[in-house]
Amino acid sequence: MEFSHYAPLWGEALLTILAVLVVLLGSLMKNSGKLMGYLSAAGLVAALALVASNLTIKPTLFFFDTISVDALSQFFKVVFLVVSLLVVIASMSKYTGKGADEYFALLLFATVGMMVVSSSVDIITLFVGFELASLSTYALAAFDRSRKNLEAAMKYFIFGSVASAFMLFGFSLLYGMAGSTHLVDIAAASLANFGPATLVALLFVIVGFGFKMALVPFHMWAPDTYEGAPPLVSALLAAGSKKMGFVAAFRVILIALVALRMEWYMAFAILAALTMTLGNLAACWQNNVRRILAYSSIAQAGYIAIAFVVVGAAYGAMPVNVLNMGPIRADQLGIAGALLLILGHALMKTGAFIGTALVSSNVSKESETDPDDISNYAGLAKRAPITAFCMLIFMFALAGIPPTAGYIGKFVLFSSAIYSGLVWLAVLAILNSALSLVYYLRIISYMYLKEAAGPKIKEQKGYVVALVLTLLAVVWIGVFPEAFINWAMQAAAVLLPQ
């Protein structure tokens, strides 16, 4: 095997080497924080370029068929890399001193873990990638070492371990039934009926992924952790590692467990309905902005989970003429919608959390109360106009108002639900979107309609760059969605039989 054979995986390789390098250099040099930030950003940009050069590659298998590089993996890798890059850019204004090398190294390791998961077609590699990303983020969640950080990380860790245990248990059951860890083999084997054990295996796997996706009732760690962790880490958790749960679930459930379609159709119908409703309801009463965002991201996970229900209902259905885009299969459209919402949500949530990071890092000096309290956002439009404007757009985008990325994702996803006969679910999702305006508009009204709570805030360069880039991406996708819809449709095709 020659070196160039692995070209589609150079991105992962580059980031792994860079992460090790960052740790090594960090221990050798003093005050290397700034350099590490630039190094990581450069590495992520390079990796992004490498991934982008194989954007719609035909499925290619590596390492004894355990890793597959295909349009779907590339889609998620782009999402992860973009999120990490934005977080790194914002972090360069915060983590400059001692320990910054560890921070950036952990962040890179987490990114590599997520990328591995998105490519895994074998449950062992998948688990390893999953744990690499999880362990790195456990440490990151406690990174600032405040009381709140530690509590958040602890909860995250305990809950995550339990979920991992469930997932591993589920995997072992799958292996026991199929005699193989490869997804395609499991798919073949699960067509034979193994009795109740298959259902248990399925549900355990769903628990494992549901924890990352933060589906109700596996979501309970999320608000506490997003609130307590350093804000930029929350951005990574909500926007990046949460999406890792989705790609893992897409591959394992839609490919390996397709025989249990009726079971997971039922399970996800319940989970999706519960998740979006409870997420939105709980968000209404929060006063902590990061908690609001946490519940909002739980609700968004509920929307995204609709894709599973759509696939369950319309699996292999005949193509219909949808949205005048020519004949399209509803199940493919459903996954494409979920992917678009994943991409959009990753951007909007990263942006929103970076906004909270900027606010909390600036007001924590002056304010006795919780720096994330919504009262600190009063009059933000006057205090930090760029941040407030970006937050305004992100809130609109999260609520799904056109022309933003959030609207496109929801539009495609909800249409697919209607086309596959799940009108009740689409109606519930749309009602939920309306309900979500309660808390998004509340934040906006604080920022724009209230008297300023203090003097002007200095908006640090790193934060502003990250915010503006995210803003542009969110609006760009909303205004020119065609290319993104096509891309998502290609990625979705990987998961479905042709």
Add this chain to the structure above:
Amino acid sequence: MYADYAYLIVALPVLAFLLCLFVGWHLPRGGGFLTVLATFAGLILSLGIFSEIYPDKIIHQSMPWFANFNVGILIDPLALVMLLMVTFVVTLIHIYANGYMNGDPGAARYFAEAALFTASMLGLIFADNLLQLFIFWELVGLCSYLLIGFWYRKPSAAAAAKKAFLTTRVGDVLFLAGIILLYNNLANLNLALKPGEYLLQFPVIYANLAQIAPDQLTLIALGLLGGAVGKSGQFPLHVWLPDAMEGPTTVSAMIHAATMVTAGVYLVARMFPLFYAAPHGLTAVAAVGAFTALFAATMGLTSFDIKRVLAFSTVSQLGFMMAGLGVGAAVGTFAVGVSIFHLIGHSFFKALLFLCAGSVIHAVNTNDMREMGGVGKYMKWTMYTMLIGSLSLAGFPLFTGFFSKDEIIVIAYEYGTLINFLPYIFLVLAAVLTAIYTFRMWFSVFTGKERSDYGKHESPWVMLGPLVILAVFALGFGYVAQEDFYSYLDSNFKHYDLDFVELGVIGGHALEEHVAPAAEGEPVAAKGEHEAAAGEGEAGGEEGPGEPWYIQILPIIVAIGGILTAMLFYWDKVKKFDPSQVTGDKDPIRKLLLKGYYQHEIMTGWFAETVVYGTALICNTIDIKLVDGWLNWLSALVLGFAQHVRKVQTGIVQNYVTALVLGVVVLVVVITLAKEVGLV
């Protein structure tokens, strides 16, 4: 080469808008020169395009936007003449505004909004699809709101802006409904679109009109007409236009005379094939237009506010243009040329009149003609340029308005011989009144004794320059351009896949005229459909000279008679009568006109305040008690429930894990049960 830069026609004013908005405060005169330059560049580009594509090419550029919508540029003869007119007139008005707005603390805001308006209007004109046109249409509406309310601290200005916005909104909703209906009908045809074709593109609409059901066409046409009625101030949505005079006079000239209000006429012209194909579509247009023309002219007769006279006159002239399109039922596409010619000519002399009025107001500081008189002594340039504008408006022979307006009256006669004489009678009466009210205004402003102590000075040259240029056009444009203009505009719809004979059959009008000549010689099929369509337009054009001589010269008599009448009443040198001899304060007709047909009393006082408000009160009660009642109950329930949901989150990690395990158990039980029951 110029065609490649067509997008700059809109992009440059947008740039000027941004620059004026953000840095205009630091520039001399609010950055007005930026707006002038951007619009002037648009004029140069339009001229370049004109030189490239005249007389038989069109420009069509398009790129996908999303789903089956696109953004694109379509410059055909119709769009091109509009582009030329708008860039030209608006450039002059912007130059004038540099003098007029000098010293206003909001000058930067003015020029930013004016630039945005220019961009929107130009974007509206060269849109290649109906959706894009609608977007710019709305932007134009927004700019008009901003500009009418420019002096927003003045309560009357704020109210006028609100009124304009809300009234046109009624039309816009109808317009949108028409677009949706049209889209739906086109989508239901399941057309096989070639690459680069999109459903709402004009060529696609034209090509597939014949397949849409006639009753649907009528509905769509009425929806679009609703939009046009709102934007072009036609009855009954004309009420906002006179009030819109609260804005700076340049705004009145730019928006409410020369450009924005013509958007409605442009829409009908652009969609002329649809109106032609829709049964009763053009009848509605002709009825609305002719009625508005007369109705508004009568009100222009009694107003004392110089700008309101001009505003009523604008409404009336827009009625002429609408009626000109409407009588296209009899003469085919020739009507588009006639109507648009009047639109262009009107924009020259109406912009001129408004700018002259602005010049007068600038000096004497009042709008009330009762406080003017004898102004001509101090403002020679303004007086003579305004005389040219007035003669043109009145339709005095050889002035631009004569050529354009009289042709409308002539084709209305033709419509009369074939279908119905009412539009013709209305238009002739309106033409008499036009001449009278125009010269009533001119004589009472410029001649006679000074009726109050006003400022006596001529305006600066930055204001007079545009007046002179516009006066040249108001004088000579009609004579120079008429024939070429008609034949150029007549070729407009030949660029598309259209068969007016077939459309006329669907529309159910003028059957004898169009089918008969084709059937005369050879069978229809042998003659070729396109030839038939092409021949029909020319036939309409040649019929003009065939009218009886008294129909030909009647408009001249009408115009001169009207001017003489005004002279006898209002020019102190030959005054024979006093208005009070004909009418007094007690005269019910005068009172009726002064009160504007009690529109305010009927529409605001009775309809709005009694009927609508009463209904609103009842609805309000129902809303509060019933709708809100259960909604409040629901939201209280939801939020109450939400509070409980929140309590689940105890912060204790043991509980979390318990919830997780419980969740798995419940799922297992539910799914197993569901399978047992046979639900899945």
